Amino acid sequence: MSEPLELHIARKTYRGAEGGTVEAVRDLSLAFDSGRFTALIGPSGCGKTTSLRILAGLDHDFEGRVKLPADTRIGFVFQEPRLLPWRTVIDNIRLVLDAPDTADLTPLIDELGLSGMERKFPTELSLGLARRVALARALAIAPDLLILDEPFTSLDETTALRLRQMVLTAWKRRHTTAILVTHNIREALQLADRIILLAPSPARVVADLGIGLPQEERTEAFVEEMRTKMVRDWPGLVA
Amino acid sequence: MPMGVRSAAGRRTVTAGLSAVILIGVWGLVAAISPSRTLPAPWEVATALGDEITSGRLPWHLFCTLSRVSAAFLLAMSLGSAIGIAMGRHRAVNEALDLWLVVLLNLPALVIIIMAYMWFGLTEAAAIGAVALNKLPNVVVTLREGARALDPDLDQMARAFRLSWRKRMAHVVLPQLTPYFAASARSGLALVWKIVLVVELLGRSNGIGFQLNMFFQLFDMASILAYAISFVAVMLAAEMLILQPFERRANRWRVRTA
Ligand SMILES: Nc1ncnc2c1ncn2[C@@H]1O[C@H](COP(=O)(O)OP(=O)(O)OP(=O)(O)O)[C@@H](O)[C@H]1O
Ligand SMILES: [Mg+2]
Numbered sequence: 359m360s361e362p363l364e365l366h367i368a369r370k371t372y373r374g375a376e377g378g379t380v381e382a383v384r385d386l387s388l389a390f391d392s393g394r395f396t397a398l399i400g401p402s403g404c405g406k407t408t409s410l411r412i413l414a415g416l417d418h419d420f421e422g423r424v425k426l427p428a429d430t431r432i433g434f435v436f437q438e439p440r441l442l443p444w445r446t447v448i449d450n451i452r453l454v455l456d457a458p459d460t461a462d463l464t465p466l467i468d469e470l471g472l473s474g475m476e477r478k479f480p481t482e483l484s485l486g487l488a489r490r491v492a493l494a495r496a497l498a499i500a501p502d503l504l505i506l507d508e509p510f511t512s513l514d515e516t517t518a519l520r521l522r523q524m525v526l527t528a529w530k531r532r533h534t535t536a537i538l539v540t541h542n543i544r545e546a547l548q549l550a551d552r553i554i555l556l557a558p559s560p561a562r563v564v565a566d567l568g569i570g571l572p573q574e575e576r577t578e579a580f581v582e583e584m585r586t587k588m589v590r591d592w593p594g595l596v597a
Numbered sequence: 598m599p600m601g602v603r604s605a606a607g608r609r610t611v612t613a614g615l616s617a618v619i620l621i622g623v624w625g626l627v628a629a630i631s632p633s634r635t636l637p638a639p640w641e642v643a644t645a646l647g648d649e650i651t652s653g654r655l656p657w658h659l660f661c662t663l664s665r666v667s668a669a670f671l672l673a674m675s676l677g678s679a680i681g682i683a684m685g686r687h688r689a690v691n692e693a694l695d696l697w698l699v700v701l702l703n704l705p706a707l708v709i710i711i712m713a714y715m716w717f718g719l720t721e722a723a724a725i726g727a728v729a730l731n732k733l734p735n736v737v738v739t740l741r742e743g744a745r746a747l748d749p750d751l752d753q754m755a756r757a758f759r760l761s762w763r764k765r766m767a768h769v770v771l772p773q774l775t776p777y778f779a780a781s782a783r784s785g786l787a788l789v790w791k792i793v794l795v796v797e798l799l800g801r802s803n804g805i806g807f808q809l810n811m812f813f814q815l816f817d818m819a820s821i822l823a824y825a826i827s828f829v830a831v832m833l834a835a836e837m838l839i840l841q842p843f844e845r846r847a848n849r850w851r852v853r854t855a
Contacts, residue, residue, distance in 0.1 A: 411753070414757055415756075416753050416756055416757055431759075432757055432758075432759075434754070434757040434758070436750070436753075436754065436757075438750070440750050440751060440753075440754045442751065442768060442769065442772070443850055443851075444772040444847075444850040445768060445772075445850075453758075453760070453764065453768055454758040454760065479849075479850040481850060481851070495758075499758065
């Protein structure tokens with residue numbers, strides 16, 4: 359995969375409950391370079407989840423176009439864990455594999471701190487643990503495109519830090535194209551090499567920043583400095 | 598309690614047993630006070646039951662009826678589920694079949710049975726088909742409801758990970774439909790065995806329904822009760838030994854909050 363992924367949404371409307379229509383996205387164009395880690399930051403309700411769904415080919419009911427190779431393996435971490443409640447943790451992960459019998463999931467399970475949880479049902483897990491299982495499921499297929507829709511919310515900072523490290527490792531190892539939606543600017547500054555700021559509904563690109571410094575060289579001071587700068591330049595959008 | 602029955606299941610068994618004993622006691626008392634041909638005493642029924650079992654007649658007719666019940670039940674459940682799920686998932690299928698569903702729902706069982714016998718003769722296939730057709734619309738309606746209630750988020754997850762049709766069915770769709778299967782199986786079994794007796798009475802030469810009709814001609818109430826009771830006992834056992842364990846297994850993952 360070397361071609362950039364392209365997404366152009368001319369118009370996306372939802373049918374409201376009372377028959378009216380709600381415009382979720384209008385005239386949004388995004389391109390994601392292959393192998394890069396892009397963070398999308400935008401206010402709640404501006405259409406981030408909607409755009410990701412369209413990009414992944416899960417919603418065809420829109421005006422516009424998507425350029426995504428048909429055989430792209432997509433690892434999708436949804437905003438909610440979306441695990442099958444009637445399957446155990448391990449079965450939830452195995453489900454998405456092409457060859458579930460030959461795959462060794464132990465390293466992944468260990469890395470995500472899920473060992474001992476394999477036989478539990480999702481209803482027995484805390485939300486934080488369920489999020490880790492959802493992340494494990496997405497990483498298990500060795501995706502070409504990793505889509506993360508606010509994957510680290512409701513996790514304590516230590517766990518979130520560890521999981522971010524894991525995502526970073528997985529991304530580096532396979533040169534996956536990664537897209538992360540987040541409200542957490544520090545998170546974006548730690549992980550991404552490109553940050554796209556979106557305006558409130560309907561979504562529109564306000565800023566597109568590249569971060570040249572490799573992730574492992576980014577210190578806390580660097581992140582804080584960048585954050586302060588961004589808060590100054592885009593007050594109201596960045597906190 | 599002297600025996601110290603603690604578990605809820607144990608208590609339930611004791612209560613059920615007690616109420617059965619009381620019923621039989623009252624029955625025996627009434628039969629003793631006013632003896633009549635239409636209300637034989639419990640021991641007379643027990644004697645008739647013993648005779649029918651040792652002669653091999655009751656096991657044979659019970660076997661015939663149970664075979665028809667299972668054949669019609671399986672046919673109605675599998676066909677009805679497939680149609681119901683298709684109707685719930687695809688609007689076009691629903692629109693095409695909805696009228697027929699309403700017709701079938703409102704057609705009296707007797708009409709279907711008579712039509713089946715007249716068109717296809719007094720055959721086993723006509724008998725089983727007629728029973729299945731009576732049960733079919735209920736299964737369709739229940740599973741259509743289930744298919745409409747499927748979680749679209751999980752469906753989306755399945756599509757995002759490109760799950761095959763088989764995997765989607767086995768792991769995403771069917772588990773969500775388990776309560777609907779259980780509901781239609783439970784109401785279905787009760788309905789099917791009642792209709793099977795009618796089918797046997799009208800056009801078969803074996804089975805419980807055929808025997809009941811024969812004893813009716815002979816005005817032999819003891820034998821009628823013997824057959825009825827043994828049949829109810831078998832259906833009760835099927836409910837407790839097959840349906841309930843299946844439901845418990847399928848619901849293992851639900852966390853009990855109560
Ligand atoms: N299924 C739906 N039906 C109707 N309206 C919807 C639906 N999904 C989203 N919307 C609307 O579309 C808009 C964009 O929603 P979307 O979920 O994409 O926002 P978001 O940027 O992901 O927000 P958040 O950060 O809160 O997750 C919102 O106004 C929302 O109310
Ligand atoms: Mg969202």
